[in-house]
Amino acid sequence: MTRSLLDFADWTAEQVQAIFDTADVMHEVLARPVKKVPALQGMTICTAFFENSTRTRLSFELAARRMSADVVTFAAGASSLSKGESLRDTIETLNALGVDAFIVRHEASGAAHLVNKYSAKPTINAGDGRRAHPTQALLDAYTLREKFGSLEGKKITIVGDVRHSRVARSNAELLPMLGASVTLCGPATLLPKELARRGVTLTTDVNEAVKGADAVMALRLQRERMNAGYLGSLEEYAATYQVNEALMERARDGAFVLHPGPMNRDVEISGSLADSPRALIVRQVENGLAVRMSVLYHLLVGRGA
C-alpha cells in the first residue's frame, strides 16, 4: 500500500478497493453506541491547514479521534508562516514534535508533496490548490459505488468551474480507474482543454454532457470568477449551467446528483434538486468520515490490507 495519499498517480484499483472495503467496516463502527476503536492509539496526527476549511478539517479530525489518535491542529492564519517562515521550517518543526502523519490543506498545488518530502511521514492531501483532493474523490466514488454496486461502465458528469477544481481533477483521475467514464463540462473559460485524456471527455454543451449520465456532480462556483472575467454574470451561469430538474431530464432515469459542498443554492445547483431524494449530498458527508478513517487506517496501520 502506498504510504501517502497525495493524488492517485501511483494508486491502483485494487488499493482503492481495499480502502472501500475497510470503509464498510468503519461504517459498522460508526453505527455502534461507542463509536471508537483503538487502531491509532498512541499516534499523533497533525492537521496542517494552511488554507481554511472547517468542514474538511472536522471530518479528518473526527476520523482520527474515532480511531483513538491524538490530533494536533496547525492553522496557518495565526502562525509564523505569515511572517515568512518557509513551509519547510514549519513542517520540520511539527515533525520534531513527534507527529506521525500529516493531513495537509494548502492553497498551492503541490504543497502536500513538499510536506511529504520535508517530513517523510505519511501525508494525506486534504486539498492542494486546484490540483487534487483525493479523499473527496474517494468518498464520491464510494457513495456512487454504494448506489450502483460497481462503477464499471457508468457515465459520471461533472459540471462547473473545472479549471479551479481539485475535486474535478481528482475525480477525473479516480473514476476512470474504477471503470467509469467522466465528462467534464463548463464554460470554455473554466474548462482547460489539456484535461482531456483516456476516460475523460470535455464539452461546453451541458445538455450533451448530461445526456445519459448515471450521476451528475455540480461544482461550487465562486463569485470571484465573475470579476476575474471568466463569466459574464452569475445569472448567466445559472441560466446556462445550473444543475436542476429540467437538466436532469436528460440524464438516466433515477440518476443521482452530487455536490462536494458547500453549495451556492440556486447558482450551480437548484435548491429543490439539492433537497430531493436523488441528491446524495448528505450521504457524501457521512461517507466522508468512514472513508477518511479507512484511509488513515491503511496509511498508518494496514500493510497491503
Place this chain on the structure above:
Amino acid sequence: MLKIVNVKRVGSDAEEVLFVDGDKILGWNLAVDADVTLDGGGGTIVPALIELHAHLREPGQEEKEDLASGLAAAAAGGYGTVVSMPNTSPVVDDPAIVRQLAEKAARLGFARLRPAAALTKGQQGKELAELALLKDAGAAMFTDDGRTNEDARVLRLGLEYASSLDMVVSVHAEDATLRADGVMHEGEVSEALGLPGNPAEAESARVARDIEIARLTKARLHVQHLSTARALDLVRRAKADGVPITCEVCPHHLTLTHEHLRGFDAQYKVAPPLRTSEDAAALLRGLSDGTVDAVGTDHAPHTSSEKERDLLTAPFGIPSIEVAFPLMYTRFADTLGLQKLVDLFTSGAARVMGWDAPTLEPGAPADLTILDLDTERAVEPSTFRSKAKFSPWAGEVLRGWPTLTLVAGRVAFQRGA
C-alpha cells in the same frame, strides 16, 4: 609584468605564453622577463566572459546577494564584466546610486561592474528616468527588467531618448495581462499540476509589439531571456527586415523544460518560465544560426528558504553565474563548437551593449579567462561564491570550468585559491 605559461588559444593545440603589462595585454611568446609567472595548466585562454544580465541584489536585498558575493561568483564563472539589473531596493534610477555601485565594485577587485539603470522612474513604466544623467554616472544600459513595459508609448519615448544617447534599451518581453498569475508554462504539465499557466503567446505577443516599436524608432532594442520558439522566430524575421534588434537566451531555457516542475520544486520557477523541449531546441537553433546574439544568465539569487516555499509563493529566478559556461560547454560544444560558444559569451554580449569586441591582441585590456576543457567536476552549490547555495544542476558533472579569471591584469579568481 606578468606572464602566463602553458596555455592554448582557441582552435590551437600549441602551448603558448601570454605577457601582460599592467592592465593591458603586451603580447604572445615574447622574449622579455616577467616578475610573476602563472601556470595555465594547459587550459584554453579566452577573453573574459561578459555577463549582460545578472541580478546582484544590492542595494536592499543583500541577504540574497551583494556586490562582493555576486562579483566574486561572476569571476569564478569566468566573467570579467557584469551588467547588473536595476530592480533593486531602491531601484537604480538615481545617478548617485550608479556611482556608488561602480565605486564599491571597483574597490572589490572581482569582476568589473557595469550597472544598468532603470528606463523609467521606479521602474513604474510611466515616466522616463534621468537617462542622460544616468549615462554620465556610468550606467551601461537602460532596462525595467523585473517589470514589463506595459505602456507602449513610454517605451517608444524611452527608446528615442536612449538612442540619442547611443544607449541600448533592454526589455523583459512578456505581456503581463496575458501572463496573468501564471507561475509556469501553460500547457499539459501546468494543467496536470493544477498550477496557473503563463502561455507562450504572452512572450511572442509582446515581442511582436516591441519589434514594431523598434521599427518605428529605429533605436537599438535588446530582448532579454527569450524562451519561446514563436518569439525567436519573430526576432529572426525582424532582423531579416533590418530592425535594430538583438536578443539573448539563458542557460536554463536551453537545458531545462516545464517537465522539470513535475516534482513541485520551486528551484525551477523562473520568469519567463521553462518551456517545452521544442522551444529549447528552437532556441539552440537560434544560437547556431546567429539569431541569438548572446547568452545571458539572468542570474537570480534567492535564499534557500524562499525557494523551499510552494510554487505559488516562491520567488522567480535561477542562480547560474558560476555554472553557465561549463553547463553550456558540456551540453552544446558538440553542436555549436567552442569558438561559437565563446563568442556568445564575449563578442556577442559586447555587440549587444555596443562595446568593442574583446580580444587577446596586444594593447587590449588584460581581461581574460582560462578554461579547463577536460577535467570533469560536479556542480556543488555549497561551494558557490554566490549567496544562493542551490542549483537545478546540482550534482551534474560538467567540463569547461574556468580556472583563472584576470580582470585589468589582476587575478579576480583562481581555482583552488
